Amino acid sequence: MDASLVTTPEARPGLVRWRYLWYVAAALIVLVVAILAGNFWFLDWVHVMSGVLWTGIDLFMGFVIGPIIRSVSVPVRKEIITRLTPVTLFLMPTLSIMTSTAGWFLAVQAGFTQLPWPQFGWIAAALALVTLMTIQGLGYLLPTSVRVCLELQKPAPDGPKIGRMMSRFYYVVASQGVMQIAIIVVMAKLATGV
Template sequence: MEVEQISASPKYLKFGLDFRNLIWVGALIATTIGVILGGNDWALRFVHIMASALWTGIDLFIGFVIGPILRSLELPTRRAVMLKLTPKTIFIMPMLAIVSPMAGWFLAVQSGYLELDFPELWWLIAALCITTAMAIQGIFLILVANFRVFRELSKDQPDGDKVNRLTRRFFYNVAAQGVLQISIIVIMVRFSTGF
């Protein structure tokens, strides 16, 4: 009996990334849209809190735990870790950066926070500004830097200096996002405890 040869590069695998992950990303975004349209307060709060907790936890863990550890490793070890870590985070982080603020906006509308008067409305404006900054930073800076590091490390002979520069920029952005995450937690606690 002959063993079937497995293709080294299946159609769904591009740039070393498994694009079948877009199926569950799309399913989660579709579920979030369904929850929003369904008007179920509990489900909307659950989606917002879970996406936000995951986004915050992963950001803080990568920025303040994984980042400093990886920076201290030699390139071959860092390469091995990043080649395993990046294909996971490159799909989950942008999805969380979309779902969390989307659910949060509709939760704010549903909860009547847009009807607040000043000075309480400043809390909502601050939340919107910080969340928008985090989403833009996450999708247009961190995701791009993450992908560039991954592409460089995927080469047979990665440029160590380039990897160091890109990795440093990536982890500084993730750490900055962690600080913004803590700021948004302070604001959310303010919302949950009343004004």
């Protein structure tokens, strides 16, 4: 086998891939342009595309990748997580910021923030769901993923420590999936009229 294809822990790039910040910046520039342009269609496109990506990746990770990772051996799990975490470290927060920010500006543009109660309840539900998902994502899921990835990058990872860190992780991911589905219900209701 070609020695250049073998990846040693020393040759593997670090957890934070700073070059991904260019992609984050480009995505946020698109968001800002969509907001400043005042074009409803463009802003809606940014909201829907980032929401589809955020929801799709969340559901795929939670209900497909998660069970697979739990069922493979520790060395395979280590390889998957140490390759997946650097990508999701920038991707998921960017998608959640874009989706919720574009959604707020769409709600304002469409007049949804001026709705009387109980119709405004749909907007309140969307805000509550996105707030809960953001708190869980940035406050628990992301830091836990980083801690597990850092532990797995050690020459001798502490399996019981990783197990303790991940004990609630999959339940929180599942609750994110449920909230993602709930917000799709809310968005469908808003799109078809409240």
